[in-house]
Amino acid sequence: MNTKEKLIIFDTTLRDGEQSPGASMNREEKLRIARALERMKVDVIEAGFPIASPGDFESVQAVAREIKDSTVCGLARALDRDIDRAGEALKEANSGRIHTFIATSPIHMQMKLRMEPDQVLEQAVTAVKRARQYTDNVEFSPEDAGRSELDFLCRVIEAVIKAGARTINIPDTVGYNVPGQFGDLIGSLIERIPNADQAVFSVHCHNDLGLAVANSLSAVINGARQVECTINGLGERAGNASLEEVVMAVRTRQDVFACDTTLDATQILPCSRLVSSVTGFAVQPNKAIVGANAFAHESGIHQDGVLKSRETYEIMRAEDVGWSANRMVMGKHSGRNAFRTRLQELGISFSSEEELNEAFARFKDLADKKHEIYDDDLQALVIDASLAIENEILKLVSLKVCSETGEKPQAKVTLLFHGEEVMGEAGGSGPVDAVFKAIEQRVASETQLLLYSVNSITSGTDSQGEVGVRLDRQGKVVNGQGADTDIVIASAKAYINALNKLIASDDRAHPQA
Ligand code: KIV
Ligand code: ZN
Numbered sequence: 001m002n003t004k005e006k007l008i009i010f011d012t013t014l015r016d017g018e019q020s021p022g023a024s025m026n027r028e029e030k031l032r033i034a035r036a037l038e039r040m041k042v043d044v045i046e047a048g049f050p051i052a053s054p055g056d057f058e059s060v061q062a063v064a065r066e067i068k069d070s071t072v073c074g075l076a077r078a079l080d081r082d083i084d085r086a087g088e089a090l091k092e093a094n095s096g097r098i099h100t101f102i103a104t105s106p107i108h109m110q111m112k113l114r115m116e117p118d119q120v121l122e123q124a125v126t127a128v129k130r131a132r133q134y135t136d137n138v139e140f141s142p143e144d145a146g147r148s149e150l151d152f153l154c155r156v157i158e159a160v161i162k163a164g165a166r167t168i169n170i171p172d173t174v175g176y177n178v179p180g181q182f183g184d185l186i187g188s189l190i191e192r193i194p195n196a197d198q199a200v201f202s203v204h205c206h207n208d209l210g211l212a213v214a215n216s217l218s219a220v221i222n223g224a225r226q227v228e229c230t231i232n233g234l235g236e237r238a239g240n241a242s243l244e245e246v247v248m249a250v251r252t253r254q255d256v257f258a259c260d261t262t263l264d265a266t267q268i269l270p271c272s273r274l275v276s277s278v279t280g281f282a283v284q285p286n287k288a289i290v291g292a293n294a295f296a297h298e299s300g301i302h303q304d305g306v307l308k309s310r311e312t313y314e315i316m317r318a319e320d321v322g323w324s325a326n327r328m329v330m331g332k333h334s335g336r337n338a339f340r341t342r343l344q345e346l347g348i349s350f351s352s353e354e355e356l357n358e359a360f361a362r363f364k365d366l367a368d369k370k371h372e373i374y375d376d377d378l379q380a381l382v383i384d385a386s387l388a389i390e391n392e393i394l395k396l397v398s399l400k401v402c403s404e405t406g407e408k409p410q411a412k413v414t415l416l417f418h419g420e421e422v423m424g425e426a427g428g429s430g431p432v433d434a435v436f437k438a439i440e441q442r443v444a445s446e447t448q449l450l451l452y453s454v455n456s457i458t459s460g461t462d463s464q465g466e467v468g469v470r471l472d473r474q475g476k477v478v479n480g481q482g483a484d485t486d487i488v489i490a491s492a493k494a495y496i497n498a499l500n501k502l503i504a505s506d507d508r509a510h511p512q513a
Contacts, residue, residue: 004254004257004258004259004260005225005258005259006225006259006260006261006262007220007225007226007227007250007257007259007260007261008043008044008200008202008225008226008227008261009042009043009044009226009227009229009243009246009247009261009263010042010043010044010046010073010202010226010227010228010229011037011042011044011045011046011228011229011230011231011243012046012204012228012229012230012235012240013033013037013230013231013234013243013275014030014033014034014045014046014047014048014059014063015046015047015048015049015075016046016204016228016230016234016235016236016240017230017231017234017235017239017240017275017279018048018234019235019236020234020235020236020239020279020281021477022279022280022281022450022451022470022477022479023234023279023280023281023479024477024478024479025059025278025279025479026055026059026478026501026504026505027055027058027059027062028386028390029278030047030048030059030062030063031059031062031063031066032274032278032383032386033231033271033274033275033278034047034063034066034067034070034072035066035067036267036270036271036274036347037070037231037271038067038068038069038070039264039267039347040263040264040267040268040271041069041070041262041263041264041267042070042243042263043070043071043226043262044070044071044072044073044097044226045063045067045070045071045072045073046073046074046075046099046228047059047060047063047064047072047073047074048060048063048074048075048089049074049075049076050074050075050076050082050085050086050088050089051076051077051081051082051085051086055505057085057088057089060072060074060086060089060090061088061089061090061091061092064089064090064091064092064093064096065092065093067093067094068094070095071093071095071096071097071137072090072093072094072095072096072097073090073096073097073098073099073139074086074089074090074096074097074098074099075099075100075101076098076099076100076101076127076131077100077101077102077127078100078101078102078123078124078126078127079127080130082100083098083100083127083130083131083134084130086098086099086100086131086134087131087133087134087135090134090135095137096134096135096137097135097137097138097139097167098131098134098135098137098138098139099138099139099140099141099169100124100127100128100131100138100139100140100141101140101141101142101143101169101171102120102123102124102127102142102143103120103142103143103144103173104117104120104142104143104144104145104148104152104153104156105143105144105145105146105147105148105149106147106148106149107144107147108143108144117152120156121152121155121156121159124140124142124156124159124160124163125159125160125162125163127140128140128160128163128164128165129163129164131164132163132164136164136166137166137167138164138165138166138167139165139166139167139168139169139202140157140160140165140167140168140169141168141169141170141171141204142156142157142170142171143171143173144171144173144174145170145171145172145173145185146170146171146172146173146174146176146177146182146185147173147174147176150185150188150189150192153189154189154192154193157189157193157196158193158194158195161193161195161196161198161199162195165199166198166199166200167199167200167201167202167226168189168196168199168200168201168202169202169203169204169226169228170185170186170189170201170202170203170204170219170224171203171204171205171206171228172203172204172205172206172212172215173204173206174206174208175205175206175207175208175209175211175212175237175238176208176209177205177211177215178209178211178215179211179214179215179217179218180218182203182205182215182218182219183215183218183219183221183222184222185219186201186203186218186219186222186223186224187222187223189201190222190223200225200226201219201223201224201225201226202224202225202226202227202228203215203216203219203220203224203226203227203228204228204240205219205228205240205241206235206236206237206238206239206240207233207235207237207238207239207240207241208237208238210238212233212238212239212240212241212242213233213241213242213245213246213249215241216229216241216246217246217249217250217257220250220257220259221256221257225259227241227246228240228241229241229242229243229246230242230243231243231244231271231272231275232244232272232275232276232281232283232287232290233245234275234279234281242288242289243268244268244272244288244289244290244321245288245289247261247263247265247268248265248268248288248289248316248321251265252315252316265320265321265322266319266320266321266322267322267347268289268290268321268322269290269321269322269323270322270346270347270379271322272289272290273290273376273379274383277383277466277468277481278479278481279479280451280453280468280469280470280479280481282453282455282468289316289321290321294318295314295318295323297313324375330342330363330367330373330378331367331371331372331373332364332367332368332371334363334367336356336360339359339360339363339378340356340360342375342378343359343378343382346375346378346379348378348379348382354389355385355386355389358385358388358389359381359382359385359386362381362384362385363378363381366381366464366485369462369485370462370463370464370485371462374458376457376458377457377458377464380457380464380466380483381464381483383481383483384481384482384483384484384493387481387482387493387497388493390497390500391496391497391500392500392504393417393418393500393503393504394415394416394417394443394496394499394500394503395415395416395496396413396414396415396489396492396493396496397414397415397416397421398413398414399411399412399413399414399435399488399489399492400412400413401431401434401435401488403430403431408427408428408429408434409427409428409429409430409431409433409434410425410426410427410434411425411426411427411428411431411434411435411437411438412424412425412438413425413435413438413439413442413492415439415442415443415496417442417443422442423442424438424439424440424441424442424443425438425441426438426440426441431488432452432487432488432491435488435491435492435495436449436491436492436495439492439495439496439499443499445471445473445499445502446473447471447472447473447498447499447502448471448472448473449469449470449471450470450471450472450477451468451469451470451479452467452468452469452470452491453467453468454466454467454487454490454491455467455468457483462485463485464483464484464485464490465483465484465485465486465487465490466481466482466483466490467481467482467483467487467490467491467493467494468480468481468494469481469482469491469494469495469497469498470498471495471498471499471502473502476502476505478498478501478502478505479498479501480493480494480495480496480497480498480499480500480501481493481494481497482494482495482496482497
């Protein structure tokens with residue numbers, strides 16, 4: 001029997017992670033990620049900041065409606081209107097949490113809030129009491145706790161616990177703390193606050209000095225029992241503590257930690273890939289746990305050691321965090337049932353028969369071009385099929401590209417734009433540039449291309465290419481994705497997906513009467 005205490009994993013990819021410049025996600029994307037987090041058995045999913053925008057409110061509401069096994073959390077400043085909005089967004093949650101915060105460091109109180117410490121304390125207590133009118137599950141964060149004065153921090157925390165907060169989250173908002181000192185801070189708070197036993201202590205560390213994971217782990221050693229983190233370490237500025245690193249450090253070093261998580265770690269890699277593909281943020285090859293080289297052994301000495309005994313150079317098993325042998329699953333003779341069953345085994349289900357049919361048609365198409373279809377191919381194909389359904393206004397009908405040495409590449413695209421077939425033709429510095437210009441000839445989106453990336457999904461020259469595109473129009477940033485064995489077609493799909501998101505956000509901002 002496992003006698004260890006539980007370490008609660010609070011994922012904030014959809015809230016703090018979304019604050020990475022360029023990582024904004026729409027409701028469908030947030031839902032897709034929330035489902036993957038639930039499948040991974042994350043305890044709490046912070047789905048957004050409902051007061052921030054109508055889109056954020058709708059996303060939190062949609063996640064709260066659908067997710068049943070994880071607690072869904074909404075962020076709110078310590079203000080009545082924020083808390084009411086969060087309470088409203090979480091109304092239908094099976095298990096909902098309101099996370100309210102106010103800054104407690106001298107610099108934030110004086111320069112940002114222009115409030116006296118006693119006013120801050122009073123506002124914190126009022127906010128917690130208001131949040132308790134919506135749910136028993138209230139979390140409070142003294143923002144910039146890492147630079148706050150200990151005595152004042154103790155006073156605020158004691159008061160908010162008395163007011164009903166059940167989780168106390170200590171943020172190192174600016175990533176200023178170092179491990180030994182941050183661990184001591186958590187230990188001192190737990191020891192000094194008389195009612196500390198009535199709340200779970202949590203930490204939320206930023207990575208400005210590259211110490212977010214180290215600080216979080218030091219806090220856990222000193223009594224924290226919730227860690228706030230994000231997939232791939234996404235987040236404001238240099239990001240947050242990365243979920244995969246925190247979870248695997250605690251699991252691998254059970255000799256050091258008095259607690260463990262109940263996360264299904266085999267879902268880590270699929271989740272990491274999904275977040276990277278949705279946000280357009282590539283994972284660096286040498287990233288711990290989820291980087292392409294995390295389990296690759298280049299040196300002859302290491303390879304020899306691993307062949308003799310895996311433990312010589314590996315402290316974790318790649319398969320335990322979701323790296324599979326990427327096994328060949330199907331070919332062109334596989335039927336619809338086998339396709340559905342294999343996807344179910346991968347944790348992917350369809351919300352409608354239309355989605356399943358669309359994905360199966362694509363599978364057949366792909367099987368004609370590529371003999372061996374791997375799990376990663378299936379996952380990319382399903383995402384591509386659901387994107388095609390989302391692309392309601394602008395659709396790719398066909399594409400022709402001519403590329404020849406010494407000649408300027410030319411592209412001809414046929415699109416369905418608002419239900420009408422239109423054609424665009426343009427030259428460009430390369431085939432992809434020509435395709436984007438041909439699309440723009442008809443759409444005139446006035447956007448700026450911020451990012452273009454291509455990634456091969458499996459190995460071999462017949463692999464599908466996964467393309468990410470980031471577009472900016474007057475500060476509105478969207479990411480588009482597309483996958484195909486032809487990377488020029490994948491590029492067109494990604495560009496069209498991003499344009500559809502921009503058009504959809506225009507329609508939401510200016511709904512037709
Ligand atoms: O970094 C921070 O302080 C935050 C709080 C809202 C918890 O994100
Ligand atoms: Zn933060």
